[in-house]
Amino acid sequence: MAARSTGSPWRTALLAPTGLAAAAGLAVLVLLVIFGPVIWGADATTADPLSLSQPPGAVHLFGTDAGGRDVLARTMTAARLSVLMALAASVFGVLCGVVVGSLPSVMPPRLGRAVVSIFNFAIAFPGLLLTIFLSVIFGQGATGALFAIGVSIIPVYARLTHTLSSSVGGRDFVAAARILGVGKVRVVARHILPNIAGPLIVNASVTAGGALIAFASLSFLGLGVQPPEFDWGRMLNEGLSKIFVNPATALAPGIAVVLAGIVFTLAGETLARATGVNPGLTHRLPRWIPRPALPAGNVLDDVSGNASGDAVLRVRNLRVAVPHADGWREPVKGVSFDVGRGEVVGIVGESGSGKSLSCLSVAGLTDFPLKVTADTIVFDGVETLRGEHRPAGVSARAVERLLGTRMAMVFQDPMSSLNPSLRVGGQVAEAGFIHGGLTRRQAWAKAVRRLADVKIPDPARRARQHPHELSGGMRQRAMIAMGLMGNPALIIADEPTTALDVTVQREVLSVLHDVQVDSAAAILLISHDIAVVTGLCSRVLVMYQGEIVEEIATADLVAGRARHPYTRALLAAVPTMDTDRSQPMATIAEVPA
Structure with a gap:
């Protein structure tokens, strides 16, 4: 039997296994972003010439890097830069993508088709190659990587927004709004975007996880964060040269990237369920007041007298x-x-x-x-x-x-x-x-x-x-x-x-x-x-x-x-061979008591 929602949508979503995992993962990420550099910052940046490239042990769980710095401490400290830059790139790309994807709905048809052709052409390029190309244009460094990833997200989200908008734009309630003289911009903002919010929210979570991986990839290739700053991708780059000596130097940041991406995906799914937003339901649910059970001995106990005992x-x-x-x-x-x-x-x-x-x-x-x-x-x-x-x-x-x-x-x-x-x-x-x-x-x-x-x-x-x-x-x-x-x-x-x-x-x-x-x-x-x-x-x-x-x-x-x-x-109302076709079908005058 399918589970029936019996409480607050937030409570139902958060108590589900997906919600619990997402809440726990987000709590860990938030704590790392806020307190990671405070707690582990000194160990992450202080070189120790006596502990160069140490293997994992009791003192250093994931060993040390070539500068004698604790790998685990650097992984925890790098969470702030890695997560915040990925979120910033996602927000930039998603918002711009929604705006660009909505333009064909408010533009003249010919100009709108031209905009659609542009972002369809951009989607034809592999995402990572487009990101690398843009990072070269914007220049090396964290800021350039942020804009490169954000711009590469825009065509994907523009295409998604346009596709979903087109599916909703032909519905009767949109046509009625246009007949009533509602402007195109208001139709998009009030009647179309709220009805496609569910898929956009879920895809935004996946996008955040993808942005995290893309940001780490650029840093790994030397196009992202530059020394002395470091993020998980930079750590992977540094650990690559030691992969056969001490694999843990690359394993720790790699695990961090994967787990953070999973957390973003689970969080988006939980948020979509909790808010009750989907293509068919865009408003907050009214308060549910269940009807009281019927008293014992009600006449309903006497129904179905013809059924088997x-x-x-x-x-x-x-x-x-x-x-x-x-x-x-x-x-x-x-x-x-x-x-x-x-x-x-x-x-x-x-x-x-x-x-x-x-x-x-x-x-x-x-x-x-x-x-x-x-x-x-x-x-x-x-x-x-x-x-x-x-x-x-x-x-x-x-x-x-x-x-x-x-x-x-x-x-x-x-x-x-x-x-x-x-x-x-x-x-x-x-x-x-x-x-x-x-x-x-x-x-x-x-x-x-x-x-x-x-x-x-x-x-x-x-x-x-x-x-x-x-x-x-x-x-x-x-x-x-x-x-x-x-x-x-x-x-x-x-x-x-x-x-x-x-x-x-x-x-x-x-x-x-x-x-x-x-x-x-x-x-x-x-x-x-x-x-x-x-x-x-x-x-x-x-x-x-x-x-x-x-x-x-x-x-x-x-x-x-x-x-x-x-x-x-x-x-x-059931026609027969003797039915008089000149007479109207049988109806009832009013709702029967």
Whole structure:
């Protein structure tokens, strides 16, 4: 089950393994930058003629250099210059790159294309060669290296900014702003840049790590920091001549460069997660106030009377909230239902009624910033959610294993659900390898058998093919086979036949029916097609505006005994051979109570 965000985004991000590692690494770097020269400065600059080129020992952990100076002390002292110069070059390059990349959006088209051509031409050169070339122009020394690295970053960031801006610039909200007369500069600053801030932040962290390495490379080549100053790259240059005598003189600054680069990358990823900034969410999340659990004995305890007493899935008061500009909205509002073992239950409703979101929440497939709460969700005898959290004593690993082996998901579009770069057999086998305790060979053999079970011809050959080599129906059957790698007690089929033609729809539904009969697994079928649901399901849940407005047996639904006006309108909207095409489609006058 995917982890659900239950606290402050900052707290969630910082308590993750990535956040903890980033925080610890940044703390060490900050302390070294501030106090490194103060603590180790004397040992790093004072020559000792009696300790020239000493090997590592108790007094000098990484030995001494050719001047008798302690290598570890010099590494700690060099952190200030190395880190600050890398950050300065990154800030200069990133800011200039964002500005240059935004220019085509505010310039006349012809001039904008010329700017794009310029930074595309600059990107064609290898980054390090461009940096060396620029450092020769700007001159030797730390300042010249700073500008050389910063200028070499500009084309890369300009291209990234332009690409992301182009992807956002065609959206409806940007067109609406332009129609309202908002100026180009304001459109870029207010509507485009905030929506691409997430990728820019993450790439800025990678850029800082790359700048650190580039700065060390220039100093190593003699184009960066010049004596008597020294940074990690200068130390690598000095240690190169002693590499066969005392490798530690080069090892210490090399380790420092690698670790600092990793810290910058982890810090950027943590910052992007903590701020909640991504291409689809650019504002700070409003405060989340969870709804109180329903009191004991609520009428919701009496729902799903038609389900088996031994329910494989029991959901009570499921709510899903999404952030909105003026607070939180609930596309799923207090949904409660049961699915009995071996039962086939359908969920119908118009697009946006909350069908898929409800099932994804049950399967633990929602992620930040969505908030999922429920009085209880019990699957296969294990309570996976109570309120906002897992119940005490239920580990995340246990829930993941339960859902990975006992619950199967069949999505609407198998082409987007299957990795196009991997063979079908390997993807089907993955569940058995991860959750089933099988070896790769055993998992592959079982995957071939499962492909045969879902009536894919020549399964051994098909397993070695990629998704694009299979037809749409075969890809959907492969998704079903993937779910059968475990021993599923419940199969959630989310519009499994929508993307298929009528003939293939029948074949896939026949496979689902056979799987249900053979494995005794329950099926929760999400569909817009009333005919599909009534042909396969014994009971139907009707959703409207995030609520289950009616639960009805299939026989009663077919017989026209639906009670709710929305259900009756859904049935009336299904055309038949006798439908009067001159009459408007059936609608409901207002939101039913």
